[in-house]
Amino acid sequence: xxxxxxxxxxxxxxxxxxxxxxxxxxxxxxxxxxxxxxxxxxxxxxxxxxxxxxxxxxxxxxxxxxxxxxxxxxxxxxxxxxxxxxxxxxxxxxxxxxxxxxxxxxxxxxxxxxxxxxxxxxxxxxxxxxxxxxxxxxxxxxxxxxxxxxxxxxxxxxxxxxxxxxxxxxxxxxxxxxxxxxxxxxxxxxxxxxxxxxxxxxxxxxxxxxxxxxxxxxxxxxxxxxxxxxxxxxxxxxxxxxxxxxxxxxx
Amino acid sequence: xxxxxxxxxxxxxxxxxxxxxxxxxxxxxxxxxxxxxxxxxxxxxxxxxxxxxxxxxxxxxxxxxxxxxxxxxxxxxxxxxxxxxxxxxxxxxxxxxxxxxxxxxxxxxxxxxxxxxxxxxxxxxxxxxxxxxxxxxxxxxxxxxxxxxxxxxxxxxxxxxxxxxxxxxxxxxxxxxxxxxxxxxxxxxxxxxxxxxxxxxxxxxxxxxxxxxxxxxxxxxxxxxxxxxxxxxxxxxxxxxxxxxxxxxxxxxxxxxxxxxxxxxxxxxxxxxxxxxxxxxxxxxxxxxxxxxxxxxxxxxxxxxxxxxxxxxxxxxxxxxxxxxxxxxxxxxxxxxxxxxxxxxxxxxxxxxxxxxxxxxxxxxxxxxxxxxxxxxxxxxxxxxxxxxxxxxxxxxxxxxxxxxxxxxxxxxxxxxxxxxxxxxxxxxxxxxxxxxxxxxxxxxxxxxxxxxxxxxxxxxxxxxxxxxxxxxxxxxxxxxxxxxxxxxxxxxxxxxxxxxxxxxxxxxxxxxxxxxxxxxxxxxxxxxxxxxxxxxxxxxxxxxxxxxxxxxxxxxxxxxxxxxxxxxxxxxxxxxxxxxxxxxxxxxxxxxxxxxxxxxxxxxxxxxxxxxxxxxxxxxxxxxxxxxxxxxxxxxxxxxxxxxxxxxxxxxxxxxxxxxxxxxxxxxxxxxxxxxxxxxxxxxxxxxxxxxxxxxxxxxxxxxxxxxxxxxxxxxx
Numbered sequence: 007x008x009x010x011x012x013x014x015x016x017x018x019x020x021x022x023x024x025x026x027x028x029x030x031x032x033x034x035x036x037x038x039x040x041x042x043x044x045x046x047x048x049x050x051x052x053x054x055x056x057x058x059x060x061x062x063x064x065x066x067x068x069x070x071x072x073x074x075x076x077x078x079x080x081x082x083x084x085x086x087x088x089x090x091x092x093x094x095x096x097x098x099x100x101x102x103x104x105x106x107x108x109x110x111x112x113x114x115x116x117x118x119x120x121x122x123x124x125x126x127x128x129x130x131x132x133x134x135x136x137x138x139x140x141x142x143x144x145x146x147x148x149x150x151x152x153x154x155x156x157x158x159x160x161x162x163x164x165x166x167x168x169x170x171x172x173x174x175x176x177x178x179x180x181x182x183x184x185x186x187x188x189x190x191x192x193x194x195x196x197x198x199x200x201x202x203x204x205x206x207x208x209x210x211x212x213x214x215x216x217x218x219x220x221x222x223x224x225x226x227x228x229x230x231x232x233x234x235x236x237x238x239x240x241x242x243x244x245x246x247x248x249x250x251x252x253x254x255x256x257x
Numbered sequence: 258x259x260x261x262x263x264x265x266x267x268x269x270x271x272x273x274x275x276x277x278x279x280x281x282x283x284x285x286x287x288x289x290x291x292x293x294x295x296x297x298x299x300x301x302x303x304x305x306x307x308x309x310x311x312x313x314x315x316x317x318x319x320x321x322x323x324x325x326x327x328x329x330x331x332x333x334x335x336x337x338x339x340x341x342x343x344x345x346x347x348x349x350x351x352x353x354x355x356x357x358x359x360x361x362x363x364x365x366x367x368x369x370x371x372x373x374x375x376x377x378x379x380x381x382x383x384x385x386x387x388x389x390x391x392x393x394x395x396x397x398x399x400x401x402x403x404x405x406x407x408x409x410x411x412x413x414x415x416x417x418x419x420x421x422x423x424x425x426x427x428x429x430x431x432x433x434x435x436x437x438x439x440x441x442x443x444x445x446x447x448x449x450x451x452x453x454x455x456x457x458x459x460x461x462x463x464x465x466x467x468x469x470x471x472x473x474x475x476x477x478x479x480x481x482x483x484x485x486x487x488x489x490x491x492x493x494x495x496x497x498x499x500x501x502x503x504x505x506x507x508x509x510x511x512x513x514x515x516x517x518x519x520x521x522x523x524x525x526x527x528x529x530x531x532x533x534x535x536x537x538x539x540x541x542x543x544x545x546x547x548x549x550x551x552x553x554x555x556x557x558x559x560x561x562x563x564x565x566x567x568x569x570x571x572x573x574x575x576x577x578x579x580x581x582x583x584x585x586x587x588x589x590x591x592x593x594x595x596x597x598x599x600x601x602x603x604x605x606x607x608x609x610x611x612x613x614x615x616x617x618x619x620x621x622x623x624x625x626x627x628x629x630x631x632x633x634x635x636x637x638x639x640x641x642x643x644x645x646x647x648x649x650x651x652x653x654x655x656x657x658x659x660x661x662x663x664x665x666x667x668x669x670x671x672x673x674x675x676x677x678x679x680x681x682x683x684x685x686x687x688x689x690x691x692x693x694x695x696x697x698x699x700x701x702x703x704x705x706x707x708x709x710x711x712x713x714x715x716x717x718x719x720x721x722x723x724x725x726x727x728x729x730x731x732x733x734x735x736x737x738x739x740x741x742x743x744x745x746x747x748x749x750x751x752x753x754x755x756x757x758x759x760x761x762x763x764x765x766x767x768x769x770x771x772x773x774x775x776x777x778x779x780x781x782x783x784x785x786x787x788x789x790x791x792x793x794x795x796x797x798x799x800x801x802x803x804x805x806x807x808x809x810x811x812x813x814x815x816x817x818x819x820x821x822x823x824x825x826x827x828x829x830x831x832x833x834x835x836x837x838x839x840x841x842x843x844x845x846x847x848x849x850x851x852x853x854x855x856x857x858x859x860x861x862x863x864x865x866x867x868x869x870x871x872x873x874x875x876x877x878x879x880x881x882x883x884x885x886x887x888x889x890x891x892x893x894x895x896x897x898x899x900x901x902x903x904x905x906x907x908x909x910x911x912x913x914x915x916x917x918x919x920x921x922x923x924x925x926x927x928x929x930x931x932x933x934x935x936x937x938x939x940x941x942x943x944x945x946x947x948x949x950x951x952x953x954x955x956x957x958x959x960x961x962x963x964x965x966x967x968x969x970x971x972x973x974x975x
Contacts, residue, residue: 018401018885018971020885020886020887020971021885021971022673022882022883022885024672036468036973036974037973038401038402038405038885038971038973040401189519190510190518190519190520191520192510192520192522193509193510193520193522195359195509195522195525196359196361196485196488196506196525196527197359197361197525199485200361200483
């Protein structure tokens with residue numbers, strides 16, 4: 007069984023984000039980029055499933071500009087067998103990504119797709135769900151535990167939901183999106199980084215896959231959140247009530 | 258059929274209180290919450306870090322072995338960390354001798370992808386290209402990317418780059434802003450007096466060194482150098498003869514208490530042993546055999562006070578070898594601002610002396626206008642300051658309020674913040690840079706030209722020099738054939754040396770005609786040790802013949818002059834500059850080592866620093882957030898106390914805990930514990946890798962060791 011894992015190249019989580027002067031987006035020039043942490047968890051899970059003997063191959067997929075190949079190489083260094091890079095300039099919104107994924111699934115025919123639950127740059131939390139919808143496959147999102155049963159062709163997924171934990175049993179092929187507590191991703195070791203250089207990466211473009219990536223969405227403006235205002239010390243309860251009533255208008 | 262197997266209702270999943278790695282940070286928030294990005298939250302989380310570290314005592318040991326033997330079993334130094342806990346137990350730590358680490362072999366291993374390391378790598382590959390051979394070169398870098406740990410003023414003198422990559426302009430190196438004006442001010446609290454500028458920055462450029470190093474990294478990769486960022490060299494590997502054969506990278510995935518986490522990865526040993534064997538030509542064959550012998554080359558280019566370089570200097574007594582003095586240092590704290598268009602003058606260079614530092618403290622500030630409305634501003638404070646209450650960080654914040662500087666920064670925003678120590682010892686403190694198995698290059702040896710305030714070009718040149726030399730000499734010696742002639746060749750070479758012929762001129766072509774391969778095998782045996790011997794002397798000699806040495810020699814007296822005070826310093830500098838022009842007959846010596854210069858606290862009074870206003874000056878957590886620094890929280894603290902009791906028994910009572918003031922990252926804090934007693938808390942996660950603590954701790958109790966690779970600051974425009 008083949009597992010496809012989606013990885014995305016995003017601004018590193020430790021970097022201080024700045025908004026561009028023209029408010030069209032976030033400053034990405036000269037900024038450290040790395041693999042989306044949730045995607046790392048997804049890849050780690052796929053690798054563990056493969057190491058348990060339940061899958062034959064792990065294919066890492068990334069979509070984005072030319073530099074996304076670095077993220078793919080990191081994925082290969084962690085242990086993925088092959089890489090696929092869909093080279094697309096311009097913004098790719100989740101629906102476009104899902105459509106591209108569907109096209110790739112028709113070529114690769116994996117038995118399981120694992121994605122991170124959301125990307126830390128747009129926090130959309132949509133791609134995994136959309137992929138499952140387009141393919142008509144069952145989905146287990148926010149997975150904190152994944153147990154595959156190869157004979158029964160099922161996967162048990164523990165989902166982290168608002169009320170607690172929900173365990174679902176999904177028939178394969180299925181889509182899983184990973185949450186934080188699923189695992190601790192491994193480090194890519196030096197020898198593996200070296201080996202990754204020779205692992206095959208196939209390139210596609212959206213045109214080759216017959217997918218239109220234009221979107222109905224347009225980013226109008228990006229601004230910083232308002233600065234937190236300093237607090238005010240009040241001297242009495244009356245003053246507090248007065249401020250809450252007349253200034254903050256909450257009572 | 259898909260079915261719901263079970264639905265277990267649970268109370269909100271518990272959170273680990275103290276964590277700030279990405280994974281742990283989110284565990285505390287609600288399950289679907291997206292990551293918040295406001296400054297306030299981030300500084301909250303950093304504050305959480307500092308509080309939390311006290312909750313988890315870091316009883317960690319390190320298996321840092323200096324002389325790891327080949328089969329991995331070695332006497333491990335166990336160090337105790339200080340969270341004050343007097344658990345004097347030396348626990349074994351992820352260092353089972355049996356846990357054999359993988360090893361990778363290269364011809365040349367370089368530690369540190371900075372200007373010196375990358376110049377050496379590029380030069381080596383260029384030489385290989387010229388001679389038609391292939392050598393494998395590996396560069397390891399502890400930062401998460403090339404350039405992430407690079408911070409410098411920087412007014413760049415392109416002299417070395419012109420030699421290394423003459424086409425740098427065409428190849429779009431990030432060097433575009435020429436110096437347009439050069440001002441030198443003496444500051445008092447309210448005024449700025451213009452002085453004649455002692456610098457000649459006419460053909461120099463204002464750059465971001467981090468950007469330049471990134472560019473050099475991509476050039477190096479084009480040449481085929483293998484660069485591995487995110488891997489920290491933590492161990493020096495030696496063979497039975499005591500020569501260095503390579504380095505070992507850090508084990509990754511070790512928890513705070515020393516146990517292995519689920520993603521534990523043993524470090525890798527990178528050995529400089531030749532494997533390559535190219536071509537059928539006999540000549541190349543000889544050349545390769547030559548390299549095999551001298552091929553175990555490990556270069557240390559770790560920057561100022563490099564952790565492994567310091568160990569090497571101690572082990573091989575490199576300072577004693579040439580009667581060098583101790584190294585002296587300064588701490589530089591820098592910010593890059595984006596300012597108002599109207600105030601931006603690309604290429605403007607300002608240096609200041611005087612306020613806010615007093616007459617007894619050497620240092621000054623710089624303000625360079627870069628491209629794209631960016632301005633680099635920083636304060637450099639010599640670490641031999643006497644007052645333990647001095648806080649270089651707070652002095653820097655004060656500086657920004659000066660009436661001559663404030664208008665430039667007003668209405669601007671800070672983009673990045675960082676700090677790093679730099680060498681000020683000059684020629685008097687350069688150790689003998691060569692040891693069996695390699696050399697120390699760049700700031701790890703210490704080639705910074707203090708009066709010029711430039712060290713990049715000399716670091717690059719020092720990297721280039723070594724390799725050119727090794728190749729030239731080994732080829733010459735080996736190709737010259739029959740055993741009997743081996744000593745002849747060495748003598749020939751030495752003769753040429755004494756005639757002051759530079760190694761460059763000993764071109765390889767002229768030696769190829771000596772090709773006499775039958776002698777090769779015998780030659781090998783004879784040359785084994787001979788080669789080592791000749792390398793050592795030759796590198797040293799060519800270094801001393803190069804412009805690096807000439808420059809440093811001219812510059813040698815300026816800094817030590819200031820040890821006598823500000824006025825004498827200025828006077829002697831003026832005499833040096835205008836009268837002797839670097840040809841003075843005397844060489845001044847440095848005073849006490851920096852850590853011994855600190856006076857006890859009772860002879861000084863605490864300094865009241867103004868509170869940050871949040872517009873021009875900031876508190877440490879805010880600044881720290883701008884450095885993009887981070888370390889995985891669940892790892893042993895990399896700052897080790899040789900004696901865990903010393904902070905509370907010596908540092909605090911006698912010096913009032915100076916580390917809580919000089920550290921630009923608030924790593925060291927004295928917090929009261931339940932009994933009311935103050936105890937030292939080490940927030941290792943905040944560390945900027947500046948090495949100030951390793952230098953300035955009065956009893957040299959703090960040892961800076963390298964944390965897991967990939968951590969540390971994330972400089973991109975510094």
